[in-house]
Amino acid sequence: MNQHWTDRLSEYMDGDLSFTERVAVERHLADCAACRETLADLRAVVAAAASLSDAPPASDLWQGIAQHIAPAQPGVVAIGARAAQRAPRQFSFTLPQLLAASIVLAVLSGSGVFLALNGSGRGPAVATQPPSNVRQVDTRASESYYDAAIRELEAALEQSRGRLDPATVEVIEDNIRIIDRAILDARTALERDPSNQFLNEHLENTMKRKIELLKRATSRS
């Protein structure tokens, strides 16, 4: 790992890289265990930092989600959903800031990140103790966040069902089931091979695909 890639990781996580740069970083990550570890640390720190700020309101989360989880900004872990009242907020830090913050957060954070990621506490139970493995923190935090986003968007789609053509709703639901099967495949595989980098990324990408589909479906209603 060198300074060039260190700088890129922060930008990668903030979604500031072009497609070409992003692919280059992902290619490097595939070959560099040190950078993968660093990225996992950075994501965990950002997620934890977000959890220490104001918690998102549960009722209008989906509107914020639609702005916060954009496929054009892969890797961004943006928490907080008051998008209707304010501009989307990202947590963008330099690597030294993040590393310093990680020390503080290691002391301060416990279950906060998980509680924040799950809004008002709805949804499946998640671990409330900080896991010892940073990589797992990163993956599970992302999963929880995407799960929350999906739940809110599904609720929004359900609410707008009457405004959509029934045939369109049926097509969308069929395709959501296809994505759900893919998510289940990835999760099942991860249970057998939890440290598999490809599976972790594939699960995350597939969840993003579901969010993207739900976003598009709700925007049409």
Place this chain on the structure above:
Amino acid sequence: MTIPVLAALLIGATMQQQTDTTIAVRAGARLEVELMNGTVAVRTWNRSAVRVQATHNRSTHIDVSGRGPVIRVTAERRGAEGNADFVFTVPADISIAATGTGMDAEVNGIRGEVSIENVAGNLRLNGGRGRVRLESVQGDISVTGATGTVEVYTVNRGIRLSAVSGTVSAETVNGPIVMEHMQASSVNAETVNGMIIHDGALRAGGEYAFATHNGAVWLVVPEDAGARIRVETYTGNLDSSFAVTMRKTAGADARNFSFVIGNGSANVSIESFGGDVRLRRPGEARPGSNGRNAPLEQ
């Protein structure tokens, strides 16, 4: 009101009517089209004018208005979008934006920007330059000869791209993505349930990413291509018809490989959770290589 009168009114309302009007436009104009259901066909001519021909019910009004460089055409019925079948004849340098719900669209010969969005119905584009964007939920999308930033999204159908250059993004959920005679310098193609085929140039410095969950990825590698190729799969296999020196990616999983072809100047990323990755040379057998188009059906 008697039944005969009601029937007469009904027949009158449903009788087909023709609208045919031509409006002068300046160079680089933009045509905007909105309708509910119907068809949109666009062809070009050498005049600086847009001809609008529409077939529609008497109860539908075709509104054609020009404001600056924008020509706006809408099918309206009682204050909402109505149904119509349109044929537009336009100068080739015009840009087009069309939206409809159940709308088939076929656009030929345009050298301007193109944006078409529907819910159901097939979208077919031959041409397009600059920003080219086609989006559907339940419709096949076919783009030929576009150049620029090409974005294609559908949900429940397939995508076919041919002779497209520039930067390409193609996404579907339940359908294949077939790319032939490609000249793009950047391609990002993603599906969940479907195969991906890329047959075309891998440009020096280009970036190519192909990802599917359940489907094979076919990559045709030109003889003179130089590329660094990374392959990741969980249950699929890598099958190359030509020799490559593979190395297992350090610290990674059993089915994660990278290798270099030629000078390695292009970057290629291929992912399939459950499908095989097949590398072929031009002319070798692959879906659609028998002279027929690769099927877009699942």
